[in-house]
Amino acid sequence: MPELTFLGHACFLLSETGQETLLFDPYISENPLAPVKLEEVKADYILISHGHWDHLGDAYEIAERSGAMIVSSSEIAKKAAADGLKAHAQHLGGRSLHPFGSVKLTVAFHGAGIEGGHACGFVVDYYGRKIYFAGDTGLFSDMKLIGELDPLDVALLPIGDNFTMGIDDAAIAASFLQAKVVIPYHYNTWPLIEADPEEFKRKAEKKTGSSVVILEPGKSFKF
Ligand code: NI
Ligand code: MN
Numbered sequence: 001m002p003e004l005t006f007l008g009h010a011c012f013l014l015s016e017t018g019q020e021t022l023l024f025d026p027y028i029s030e031n032p033l034a035p036v037k038l039e040e041v042k043a044d045y046i047l048i049s050h051g052h053w054d055h056l057g058d059a060y061e062i063a064e065r066s067g068a069m070i071v072s073s074s075e076i077a078k079k080a081a082a083d084g085l086k087a088h089a090q091h092l093g094g095r096s097l098h099p100f101g102s103v104k105l106t107v108a109f110h111g112a113g114i115e116g117g118h119a120c121g122f123v124v125d126y127y128g129r130k131i132y133f134a135g136d137t138g139l140f141s142d143m144k145l146i147g148e149l150d151p152l153d154v155a156l157l158p159i160g161d162n163f164t165m166g167i168d169d170a171a172i173a174a175s176f177l178q179a180k181v182v183i184p185y186h187y188n189t190w191p192l193i194e195a196d197p198e199e200f201k202r203k204a205e206k207k208t209g210s211s212v213v214i215l216e217p218g219k220s221f222k223f
Helices: 061-067 075-081 143-149 167-177 198-206
Strands: 001-006 012-015 022-024 045-048 071-072 085-092 095-098 103-107 121-125 129-131 156-160 181-185 221-222
Touching: 012 221, 022 121, 045 061, 061 075, 075 085, 075 167, 085 095, 143 156, 143 167, 156 167, 167 181, 167 198, 181 198
Parallel strands: 022 045, 045 071, 071 085, 129 156, 156 181
Antiparallel strands: 001 012, 001 221, 012 022, 095 103, 103 121, 121 129
16 A cells, blocks of 8 residues: 655655655755654655755755655756756656656746746656645646546645645645545744644535545655
């Protein structure tokens, strides 16, 4: 059974016993709420949504140590390759195939954090399960299309406001996506993005047929 572990902020680890491990936006060494030590984190693939420091974070150090492949937009992947890392470049709307399944880059409305780039989200097919990781983004109505094209087992949504969607917009996003399960992130790391995940759960579950699962940093969800 695939397992999704929340490592705090926007960092998730997607794993299954004996299979390839995917890490999203590893911001660990400087994250005040990180539930693990950086040295403990390993991955086969590291998916980077954009170049802001709370997302690119510790990707280089983990990739160097564990030989992981960076999967990201062209600008970030090409820079990683030039810096000596394994990297796979793709761009918005494109899907790449991997031994575990596939990765499609989705639009995210946010800064790129790197010159000439674009922030993105991901739809991942992980051994037959579909997961959407929105990245840092505001609400946009094409999220409806994301859920239609790839019926989602899990949608991961930022709720902390200020830099991304807040609770009310994220509840609308959940209603667009129609995932079986929604898990919030990008909140309570700092005072500026304080948000009550229970309030999000109430509002999103009222608007959708989705169940909202709140993960404390370090906790996992199997699906
Ligand atoms: Ni950002
Ligand atoms: Mn961020």
